[in-house]
Amino acid sequence: MTTEAAFDNPLAEGLDTVRRAPPGVLVVFGASGDLTHRKLLPALERLSRRRLLPAAFAVIGIARTEMSDDAFRDVMVEAVPGAGPGWAEIVKNSSYITGDYAHPGTFSALAQRLGQVDEALGTGGTRTYYLATVPDVFAEVARMLGQVKLNRPAHPGATVRLVIEKPFGHDRATARQLDAALHEVFDEEQIYRIDHYLGKETVQNVLALRFANAIFEPLWTRNYIDHVQVTVAESLGVEKRGSFYEKAGALRDIVQNHVMQVLSLTLMEPASSIDSERIRDEKVKALRSVVVPQVPEVANIAVRAQYDSGWVEGVSVPGYRQEDGVDPHSQTETYVALKLAVDNWRWAGVPIYVRTGKRLQKRLTEVALQFKEVPHLAFPKAAAEGLHPNALVLRIQPDEGVTLRFGAKVPGQAFRVRDVLMDFSYGTAFLEDPPDAYERLLLDAMVGDPTLFIRTDEVDTAWQIVEPVIEAWSAGAAPLAGYAAGSWGPRQADTLIQRDGRQWRTP
Amino acid sequence: MADTLSPPGPVAVQRWQKTGAHLGEVLDALSNLRRQGAGQGAGTRTAVMTLVVVGGTDAEADSCLSSVRALGSHHPCRALMVRPEPDSTPAIDAEACLWQARTSDGTDEHPVFFEELHLRVGGQAASHLASIVGPFALADMPLVLWFPGPPPDPADPLLQVATAVLVDTRFASSDVAEVAHVYRTLLELANRQPVVDLSWARLQPWRELLAGLFEPEPARELLRGVRSVAVKGKPGPRHLLGGWLLAQLDLRTREVTLQDARHVEISLHAAYGEEEGTFVVSRDDTARAVWARATLSCGVAHSQALPLPDDSLTTALSAAMGNLRADRVWERALAAAATLAS
Numbered sequence: 103m104t105t106e107a108a109f110d111n112p113l114a115e116g117l118d119t120v121r122r123a124p125p126g127v128l129v130v131f132g133a134s135g136d137l138t139h140r141k142l143l144p145a146l147e148r149l150s151r152r153r154l155l156p157a158a159f160a161v162i163g164i165a166r167t168e169m170s171d172d173a174f175r176d177v178m179v180e181a182v183p184g185a186g187p188g189w190a191e192i193v194k195n196s197s198y199i200t201g202d203y204a205h206p207g208t209f210s211a212l213a214q215r216l217g218q219v220d221e222a223l224g225t226g227g228t229r230t231y232y233l234a235t236v237p238d239v240f241a242e243v244a245r246m247l248g249q250v251k252l253n254r255p256a257h258p259g260a261t262v263r264l265v266i267e268k269p270f271g272h273d274r275a276t277a278r279q280l281d282a283a284l285h286e287v288f289d290e291e292q293i294y295r296i297d298h299y300l301g302k303e304t305v306q307n308v309l310a311l312r313f314a315n316a317i318f319e320p321l322w323t324r325n326y327i328d329h330v331q332v333t334v335a336e337s338l339g340v341e342k343r344g345s346f347y348e349k350a351g352a353l354r355d356i357v358q359n360h361v362m363q364v365l366s367l368t369l370m371e372p373a374s375s376i377d378s379e380r381i382r383d384e385k386v387k388a389l390r391s392v393v394v395p396q397v398p399e400v401a402n403i404a405v406r407a408q409y410d411s412g413w414v415e416g417v418s419v420p421g422y423r424q425e426d427g428v429d430p431h432s433q434t435e436t437y438v439a440l441k442l443a444v445d446n447w448r449w450a451g452v453p454i455y456v457r458t459g460k461r462l463q464k465r466l467t468e469v470a471l472q473f474k475e476v477p478h479l480a481f482p483k484a485a486a487e488g489l490h491p492n493a494l495v496l497r498i499q500p501d502e503g504v505t506l507r508f509g510a511k512v513p514g515q516a517f518r519v520r521d522v523l524m525d526f527s528y529g530t531a532f533l534e535d536p537p538d539a540y541e542r543l544l545l546d547a548m549v550g551d552p553t554l555f556i557r558t559d560e561v562d563t564a565w566q567i568v569e570p571v572i573e574a575w576s577a578g579a580a581p582l583a584g585y586a587a588g589s590w591g592p593r594q595a596d597t598l599i600q601r602d603g604r605q606w607r608t609p
Numbered sequence: 610m611a612d613t614l615s616p617p618g619p620v621a622v623q624r625w626q627k628t629g630a631h632l633g634e635v636l637d638a639l640s641n642l643r644r645q646g647a648g649q650g651a652g653t654r655t656a657v658m659t660l661v662v663v664g665g666t667d668a669e670a671d672s673c674l675s676s677v678r679a680l681g682s683h684h685p686c687r688a689l690m691v692r693p694e695p696d697s698t699p700a701i702d703a704e705a706c707l708w709q710a711r712t713s714d715g716t717d718e719h720p721v722f723f724e725e726l727h728l729r730v731g732g733q734a735a736s737h738l739a740s741i742v743g744p745f746a747l748a749d750m751p752l753v754l755w756f757p758g759p760p761p762d763p764a765d766p767l768l769q770v771a772t773a774v775l776v777d778t779r780f781a782s783s784d785v786a787e788v789a790h791v792y793r794t795l796l797e798l799a800n801r802q803p804v805v806d807l808s809w810a811r812l813q814p815w816r817e818l819l820a821g822l823f824e825p826e827p828a829r830e831l832l833r834g835v836r837s838v839a840v841k842g843k844p845g846p847r848h849l850l851g852g853w854l855l856a857q858l859d860l861r862t863r864e865v866t867l868q869d870a871r872h873v874e875i876s877l878h879a880a881y882g883e884e885e886g887t888f889v890v891s892r893d894d895t896a897r898a899v900w901a902r903a904t905l906s907c908g909v910a911h912s913q914a915l916p917l918p919d920d921s922l923t924t925a926l927s928a929a930m931g932n933l934r935a936d937r938v939w940e941r942a943l944a945a946a947a948t949l950a951s
């Protein structure tokens with residue numbers, strides 16, 4: 103909704119209606135699947151509880167599993183135990199279509215159903231198509247929607263959007279094919295690509311910290327920063343996703359998307375306005391300045407590894423090759439360390455060290471800016487033994503906050519200095535839980551705010567950066583290393599950073 | 610609300626008190642409390658404002674302070690409770706306490722410290738509260754004055770130190786002349802500085818639900834032809850909501866009916882062109898829900914239900930603290946409510 107709508111509806115004046123979804127229908131492809139059940143439906147219920155959904159709202163689910171409308175309504179009820187009274191109302195308005203995405207009949211049934219809902223509820227032709235289904239069918243669903251002309255708004259006031267989930271392709275070529283297929287039917291402005299990482303409050307806080315404060319930005323350059331470390335660590339293994347993970351690996355599953363997103367927010371220039379296109383322009387510019395590695399040098403700048411058995415959080419866990427659905431001779435990496443360089447005025451000469459892995463010591467995501475040493479230390483060396491260069495750490499999860507490490511005098515007669523930490527934790531905003539990532543992104547898509555979604559050029563640039571690594575690894579460059587579950591990664595990753603006279607942080 | 614976090618309640622870690630204290634002693638005591646609490650991590654302070662509760666009955670002031678404490682981990686303030694007693698012995702009695710709350714994200718916990726100070730100000734000084742409150746204000750942070758009792762005299766010099774003023778019109782008297790008087794006083798106050806009404810914050814869910822009923826196009830059109838509005842509720846809420854509808858929909862006073870009831874209910878009838886519609890927001894006690902329903906003669910019908918909003922002082926305070934700004938819609942509603950009351 104815009105302020106124009108608020109003008110039309112005098113009762114909405116002063117209420118924050120911009121962040122409420124307008125009347126419309128959410129069409130869920132993959133309505134019988136895991137993502138719908140575990141994430142989407144609970145997120146919708148929370149939105150309704152927070153008064154962010156309109157009264158004129160319905161869900162239409164579509165998948166192959168045979169289900170009556172009532173059976174789907176039961177699924178909706180079961181998915182959200184302890185739902186508020188508003189959920190029953192949404193469930194009542196919702197329905198299900200059984201059908202294969204390859205059959206035109208599925209889509210003519212959808213067109214007819216949408217018409218009926220518009221008439222009964224006044225949803226006015228606004229639809230959000232959410233592809234919570236397998237990536238192989240994304241292009242097909244889009245094409246079929248186009249065939250029955252459901253890809254464009256039927257009325258001037260209505261909107262039609264398409265939300266898709268990662269993975270966006272398996273490599274650069276398939277990502278381009280997918281986008282070409284989507285663009286045959288939908289305009290880029292209608293496409294909302296979700297990386298749920300961007301839905302996290304604290305990822306957005308990176309922008310707030312950088313651009314709402316005058317003191318950090320001047321330091322955010324090669325003049326003061328020695329290097330940057332990005333860590334995305336998980337303590338979990340592959341859980342039940344073994345067979346999926348076998349085809350992906352840490353580089354595709356985490357680096358190409360989550361790490362690149364966090365990195366672009368860290369490296370980007372201030373946008374001239376908070377407008378979504380300006381922000382995304384800057385993010386793409388930042389990614390474009392990351393030097394694309396050359397295939398022959400990959401062995402020197404990248405480490406891949408796989409976890410062996412070990413102990414995590416006091417529990418003995420199997421190695422990756424012993425996990426369900428994993429090939430006992432698998433070459434899939436569960437850990438990646440990378441050294442990247444950025445070629446622009448702000449970052450030239452500042453190395454970016456990235457590491458991500460499963461079964462590491464603890465779950466944690468952070469960006470650490472390590473500052474340069476003071477140019478000259480005025481005290482005797484012994485007086486400054488406990489002193490390290492300043493570090494500013496943006497903790498993204500858990501315990502979201504900011505830590506600044508700086509030197510202070512140890513109280514007493516002697517002049518000795520040591521590190522102290524100034525630690526700030528984001529309290530959650532007032533009494534309510536911060537919205538979870540899906541809740542936030544689902545609402546953004548319905549409201550039409552694309553800021554936290556990934557544009558086609560971002561996807562492409564991110565693939566461009568990781569592609570030489572994929573290529574080198576599939577040609578056998580850099581052997582797959584091993585690391586004990588519960589450690590901080592393989593020895594080779596330590597060597598990677600120590601060669602430059604630096605150390606990984608112990609977060 | 611079901612998704613309300615319930616952090617463990619704050620605990621008092623250090624206390625200090627003195628009868629017949631000088632302000633300097635009280636200021637020193639506050640820093641000492643922090644120093645003594647430093648072992649527990651009270652060395653650094655996170656604070657977002659100084660909140661001063663002025664006057665009110667003992668019970669009112671107590672419930673204000675327990676709300677402030679309940680919000681301590683999310684919205685730490687330096688809280689001052691000032692009891693002016695111009696007719697008693699000229700002296701200041703002070704009691705200070707350092708509280709510790711915890712924020713938690715499920716995995717990690719962090720202590721958050723905040724101070725609470727009670728000042729009983731006897732004698733002439735009670736008429737010069739600005740000089741007493743000023744020294745306790747945290748530098749560079751907003752200072753909010755909260756009047757749990759009747760609204761202050763708009764000419765009170767204490768108001769000059771405030772960034773915003775908190776009031777609560779919920780408990781308006783049933784004497785309409787008095788209601789109108791309170792509303793006019795508040796309007797005068799609002800002309801000078803931002804006034805935030807906790808009652809208005811509590812009524813927001815009702816306003817949102819009603820406004821939401823007019824989002825679909827066919828219903829929106831009907832806003833051009835609102836014929837009658839009925840608002841039920843206690844004096845405070847019904848006048849404010851009635852005033853809001855009167856002002857926003859540009860109605861005539863006789864088109865708005867107010868009726869006494871325990872709970873708020875709004876119903877609205879509209880006709881425009883061929884179309885007619887009824888719009889109701891009401892409470893369903895059995896389901897602990899609020900319903901909003903629209904029924905149009907063209908056959909369109911939509912409805913929405915919400916869990917009964919939490920109308921506690923703490924929730925209203927939390928909403929108000931997040932939005933300490935002048936609210937023109939509230940001011941218009943108040944002005945119209947004053948007309949309805951007179």
Ligand SMILES: NC(=O)c1ccc[n+]([C@@H]2O[C@H](COP(=O)([O-])OP(=O)(O)OC[C@H]3O[C@@H](n4cnc5c(N)ncnc54)[C@H](OP(=O)(O)O)[C@@H]3O)[C@@H](O)[C@H]2O)c1
Nearest residue numbers: 132133134135136137165166167202203234235236267268
């Ligand atoms: N699950 C998660 O937590 C998660 C997290 C992040 C991203 N994602 C992404 O979200 C998407 C969905 O994941 P998921 O885990 O929910 O998968 P899933 O459980 O396998 O569900 C797939 C859904 O798509 C439907 N479907 C597949 N092919 C179809 C066809 N030809 N015609 C009609 N329906 C078809 C299935 O319907 P039937 O079974 O009824 O045929 C099912 O409802 C994927 O892109 C995944 O990468 C998932």
